[in-house]
Every structure is written in structure tokens, then in C-alpha cells.
Amino acid sequence: xxxxxxxxxxxxxxxxxxxxxxxxxxxxxxxxxxxxxxxxxxxxxxxxxxxxxxxxxxxxxxxxxxxxxxxxxxxxxxxx
Amino acid sequence: xxxxxxxxxxxxxxxxxxxxxxxxxxxxxxxxxxxxxxxxxxxxxxxxxxxxxxxxxxxxxxxxxxxxxxxxxxxxxxxxxxxxxxxxxxxxxxxxxxxxxxxxxxxxxxxxxxxxxxxxxxxxxxxxxxxxxxxxxxxx
Numbered sequence: 001x002x003x004x005x006x007x008x009x010x011x012x013x014x015x016x017x018x019x020x021x022x023x024x025x026x027x028x029x030x031x032x033x034x035x036x037x038x039x040x041x042x043x044x045x046x047x048x049x050x051x052x053x054x055x056x057x058x059x060x061x062x063x064x065x066x067x068x069x070x071x072x073x074x075x076x077x078x079x080x
Numbered sequence: 081x082x083x084x085x086x087x088x089x090x091x092x093x094x095x096x097x098x099x100x101x102x103x104x105x106x107x108x109x110x111x112x113x114x115x116x117x118x119x120x121x122x123x124x125x126x127x128x129x130x131x132x133x134x135x136x137x138x139x140x141x142x143x144x145x146x147x148x149x150x151x152x153x154x155x156x157x158x159x160x161x162x163x164x165x166x167x168x169x170x171x172x173x174x175x176x177x178x179x180x181x182x183x184x185x186x187x188x189x190x191x192x193x194x195x196x197x198x199x200x201x202x203x204x205x206x207x208x209x210x211x212x213x214x215x216x217x218x219x220x
Contacts, residue, residue: 006134007204008215048220053202056137072134072202078216079131079138079162079203080115080174080194 001026001065003033004072012043030054031061037073048076085150086159087142089135093163093172102179104156109183111190115174117167127208131164131173134202138162141201149178149192153185160193162203 001020010016020026027033030052038045051074052059058074065071086101095114102110117129146158157179167173176193180186205216 004134006132006202007206008218011215047218053134053137056134056140058200072137074134074202075204075215076217077198077200077202078205078218079133079201080198080205 001067001069001071004070006072007075007078008047009044009073009075012041026065026067028065029061030059030063030065033065033071034061050075084155084157085143085146086157086161087139087146088161089133089138089142090161090163091165093161093175095172095175098159098175098177101159102157102177104179106181107156107179107186108181109186110177110179111183111186112175112177113190113194114172115194116172117169119169121207124209126169127210128169129167129173130206130208130213131162131167132204132206133162133164138202142197145193145196145200148196149189152192153178153180153189155180155185155189158189158193160197162197162201164203 002017004017005013027036034050044050053072053074054069098112119126142160146160150158155178159177162174178186178189207214207216
């Protein structure tokens with residue numbers, strides 16, 4: 001399962017994407033993914049907000065993640 | 081309405097085409113908001129801004145915002161265009177606009193377009209100062 005990273009999320013992890021492999025415990029929901037991220041990278045817990053997009057739309061914490069979904073971490077947006 | 085929407089992410093914003101793009105025989109009013117790079121943030125000199133985006137999602141969100149605006153108000157044309165990459169002081173970075181029969185609808189729609197873009201569209205801005213760079217709004 002590949003996770004895309006943008007903005008400050010890319011800086012926190014140090015790359016523009018990363019993978020959960022089958023051997024890893026692959027997160028099955030948006031909230032599980034967020035918890036895993038905050039556990040591995042405490043900087044995520046200090047952001048003003050943290051959203052996840054599944055297949056290029058904002059997802060709810062309870063939404064399930066499936067292999068093949070396009071998943072992206074959306075740190076606080078600042079366009080305009 | 082669909083054919084009368086222009087939603088784009090571009091490298092450079094050309095402000096000279098906007099009137100022609102929003103002009104419509106049924107529109108007596110055209111309203112445009114343009115965002116540009118400001119030289120100072122909290123009295124600190126900004127050298128440049130860098131924008132990045134999750135393009136496929138940003139375009140979807142921008143389109144949703146344009147559709148929402150045209151459902152709320154009677155608009156003849158809508159544009160939402162954002163630039164990405166490095167931008168210097170005074171360069172345009174975003175342009176939104178609407179045209180309508182009378183000015184009221186396009187004024188209020190224009191405000192909705194930019195305010196909602198700033199809330200929802202996955203675009204990120206980094207301010208480059210002399211000795212540091214900061215992702216805007218990342219931290220409370």
C-alpha cells in the first residue's frame with residue numbers, strides 16, 4: 001500500500017511517498033493510518049490538522065483502506 | 081454552465097486573458113479576485129513563495145467549488161486558476177472570478193470561490209525567508 005506525501009508531510013517523513021508492505025501491519029482504516037503516522041513521526045501530532053485523501057477525495061476517519069486505493073496524507077492546506 | 085467553467089493549475093498566471101474569459105453576453109458584472117506574493121509576513125521579508133499541489137485532487141476540489149458556486153448563485157462564467165512552483169514578490173499566484181447579470185451575484189460568488197479554495201484545495205505554500213523557510217498554516 002503506497003502513501004503519497006505533500007508539503008510538510010513530505011519534509012517530516014523525508015520522502016514523497018512510502019509503502020506498507022504485506023509483511024508490515026497494513027492499516028485498514030483512515031484513523032489507523034493516522035495513529036500509525038503519529039506513532040512513527042510525532043511531528044504529525046503537532047500539525048494544525050491532518051487529513052487523508054482516498055482516491056483523491058477527503059476521507060472520514062472511519063473509512064476503510066483497500067489495497068489499490070490511492071492514499072494521500074493532506075497536511076493543513078495553504079493555497080491562495 | 082459546465083462549458084462556462086475554467087479550472088486549471090498552471091505554472092504562470094496570465095492576467096491579461098481574464099476579461100475575455102469571463103465576458104458573456106448575459107453578464108453585466110464581472111468580479112475577479114487575484115492573489116499575489118506579498119513582501120512581508122509579520123515584518124519579516126519574504127524572498128519568494130513555493131507552491132506545490134496534489135494536482136488530481138486539487139482540480140477535483142476546485143471543480144466542486146465552481147459547481148457549488150453556480151448552484152448558489154446565477155453565474156454565467158466561473159474561473160478558478162492557481163499557480164504552482166516558485167513565485168516572487170508581486171507575482172500572481174491565484175485568480176478566481178465570476179460573471180453574472182448583475183454585480184451582486186458575482187461579488188459574493190467571487191468571495192466564496194477564494195475563501196473555499198483556501199479551506200479545501202490541496203495546495204501548499206512555503207514562505208522562503210532569508211534564513212529559514214516555513215510551510216504556511218502547518219502549525220497552530
